[in-house]
Amino acid sequence: MSEKFDVIIVGAGPAGSAAAYSLAKMGFNVLIIERGKYPGAKNVMGGRMYAYALNRLIPEFWKEAPVERKVTREKLTFQGEKASFTLDFMDEELREPPNSFTVQRAKFDQWFANKAVEAGATLVPGIRVDDLIWENKKVVGIVAGTDKIEANVVIAADGAVSLIAEKAGLKKFDVKQFALGMKEIIELPEKTIEERFNLASGEGAAQLFVGQCTKEIPGGGFIYTNKSSLSVGIVIYIDRLIKKKIESHNIILEFNTNPEVARLIEGGKILEYSAHVIPETSRSGLFIDGLLVAGDAGGLVVNSGLTLRGMDMAIASGVAAAEAVKKAAEKNDFSKEILSYYEELLKRDFVLRDKETFKKAPEFLxxxxxxxxxxxxxxxxxxxxxxxxxxxxxxxxxxxxxxxxxxxxxxxxxxxxxxxx
Ligand SMILES: Cc1cc2nc3c(=O)[nH]c(=O)nc-3n(C[C@H](O)[C@H](O)[C@H](O)COP(=O)(O)OP(=O)(O)OC[C@H]3O[C@@H](n4cnc5c(N)ncnc54)[C@H](O)[C@@H]3O)c2cc1C
Incomplete structure (x- = not known):
């Protein structure tokens, strides 16, 4: 490919697609490159997406997006040695406007990337970006295999273990800055799910577990209700897992056999298993000359114990990256001085503000x-x-x-x- 693009986005997860959709709507010539066979192919994890960020970008997106269930019931279970205690919160006001939805990433990511394509972006799946092209210490494009493609700006939206941020010379994450998320999808009939979680038709529940399930290692368990399956998993701090020499897979197996969990998943069939890292702290730098870093690649995830928010942060940061590119294009200057507007937007909006509010949470947790x-x-x-x-x-x-x-x-x-x- 010898064509030059205004913007190249690496990764078609929520951050990449939000940036691509916004930029394409603004009239930019945008290329998104995704290493998976299709967007979402590598993103089988996820569970619940808070609606706020996407609703600002695509009002009432749930009327067309492949969401699973609107979450109206929140549960928190304390697991003791021989007993468990559950708080069960049901709120009519979480129905309208909806606060969060359960989603399956394989479906959701494809829909979102297609929205960007409909808006005019070019999507190339099945290609891994390997490197960046530099000119006078400024990023001017990407390298994928033998292809070299140029652009005014590159947006690294390639997830938690961002190769592109690393190639850009931004400091690597330490293992202590990651949690490990493991998840199973367990198939069950719709009616069974609604009976077991006491749900009205089409509505959903999010149940968090704290205690025995993580074997004294900081972290927690979760069950999210999809239409006809459950997302069941554990999020746990990696460095403690390594120190305790516990096999991560055994933790999720034992979680399934806990009496409280076993009753909820009984008779279900495991459809898939996935594991991925989750960044706990943000990168010290989110932009350089000709490059911006969005979503997990920038460590833009907030875990406050009760809420784990990566998808809405990724979407909001993708939109902010697009706004910063727009400003740089107006001045025809893609230097870090102009692109620093990105960080200003993240602080003004909720992304870096929430990171600041909950900056002590990872240590406390x-x-x-x-x-x-x-x-x-x-x-x-x-x-x-x-x-x-x-x-x-x-x-x-x-x-x-x-x-x-x-x-x-x-x-x-x-x-x-x-x-x-
Ligand atoms: C088990 C688990 C449960 C979670 N639960 C929740 C939850 O309930 N709610 C929530 O909000 N968040 C949750 N998260 C976090 C959430 O999944 C992430 O914050 C979110 O996916 C970040 O989006 P992103 O677009 O930045 O990155 P990603 O979704 O990771 O997307 C990155 C994309 O880039 C592609 N890519 C990577 N490298 C390259 C390359 N070199 N070239 C081309 N393409 C590349 C990948 O294939 C991928 O499609 C969970 C995470 C895990 C692991």
């Missing part, structure tokens, strides 16, 4: 007691409160007795939690 002492405490306390086998104590006295010897620790952790989350 590494506290092992969150996965051992506290889930166990909640379960043991409710055991005391519900058991009738003789004279009963008042609730407050039961709390004092159960927390004996741990109160200072609990108070300190509560303070840390209030600062971090």
């Amino acid at each position: 590494q506290n092992e007691k969150l996965y051992t002492l506290y889930p166990d405490f909640v379960c043991r306390l409710f055991h005391r409160l519900t058991l009738v086998n003789g004279p009963k104590k008042r609730v407050f006295d039961e709390i004092l007795e159960e927390s004996e010897g741990k109160r200072i620790q609990m108070f300190l952790d509560m303070l840390r939690g209030m600062r971090a989350l």
Whole structure:
């Protein structure tokens, strides 16, 4: 290919497609290169997408996008040694406007990339970008196999282990900055899912698990309801997993056999298994001369314990990258000085603002007691409160007795939690 493009986007995940769609609508000549056979082919993971960012770009996208279920029920399960305690939150107001949807990436990514193509972008799947072309220390294109293609700007939207950000000389992520996400898709009839999760037809649930499921390693479990399958998985800190020498696959196998989980997935057929890394901290640099980094490639994921948000952050950063390219094109100057407008937009909008708000969360969430002492405490306390086998104590006295010897620790952790989350 010898044609020169205005913009080349590497990767057709949510960040790449959001950038391509926005740029094509603005009239730019855009090329997206995706290494998978089709967008989403390599992105089997994911579960729930918060709707806000995509709704700004494509209003009421759910009327045409292949979403699975609108999430109206949120559950949080504390898993103790012998018991579990679940908070079950159902909110009519999460229905309209919808807060989040479950999605299957293989379908969703194809739809989103096609929206960019309909808007005028050129999509080339099945090709891996290997390197960048440089001219006077400025990125001026990409290398894919023997092909060299030039552009005014390259957007690296190639996911958590971004080869392109690395080739651009941006600092590599350390293993401590990654979590590992493992996920199974388990097929079940629609009606069974709705009965087991107490859902109205077409509505969905997100259930998070904290405690025994991650074997004292910081992380958590999740189940998201798709139309006729469940996304079941674990997110866990990689460096602790390595230190404890635990096989990651065994964790998900044991999660499936936990009584609470086993009842929900009973009779289901495993359709696929996938694993991928999730960045925990953002890159120190998100742009250089002629190049911007969006989505996971820039570490733009926020894990606040209760919400794991990568897809909406990727979409918003893709849109911001497009706006920065527009500004650079107006000045015909693609230097880092002009492209720095990208970072300004990310700070003004929610992406870098939320990263800042929750910057202490990754460190707080590494506290092992969150996965051992506290889930166990909640379960043991409710055991005391519900058991009738003789004279009963008042609730407050039961709390004092159960927390004996741990109160200072609990108070300190509560303070840390209030600062971090
Ligand atoms: C198990 C798991 C569960 C998750 N659950 C959620 C969730 O519930 N909600 C949520 O919001 N987020 C979730 N995330 C995070 C979310 O998946 C990511 O934040 C999101 O996919 C980031 O989008 P992206 O476009 O930046 O990158 P990606 O989705 O990773 O897309 C990158 C694309 O680039 C392509 N690519 C890579 N290298 C090259 C190359 N050299 N040349 C060409 N193409 C290339 C890839 O094939 C891919 O299509 C989860 C992650 C995991 C691992």
